[in-house]
Amino acid sequence: MRGKVVLPTHFSEIKNEGSVNIFPNPASGYLTVEINEPEMQLKIFNTLGQTMYSGTLREEKNFIDLSAFASGMYFIKQKSYSGAIFHKILIVQ
Secondary structure (H helix, E strand, C coil): CCCCCCCCCCCCCEECCCCEEEEEEEEECEEEEEECCCCEEEEEECCCCCEEEEEEECCCEEEEECCCCCCEEEEEEEEECCEEEEEEEEECC
């Protein structure tokens, strides 16, 4: 398998014990983040570790504009009162 790149063709929605629901995955245009906590810190990193988005979510349903993101794999760090968790998303523009 040397020299071959295998890309995933399907990702599922991100669900974490009822505290967050992130969709669609893969995403294009925008990302919807539904939370069941009063406040959640959310960061999106590219594969180089650069922060592409950082914000505090306070609404039950939040929308993140992805129009400035290039296609590729990204990592989401969700931080709230119940701890911090990382997720992977694929953005396809």
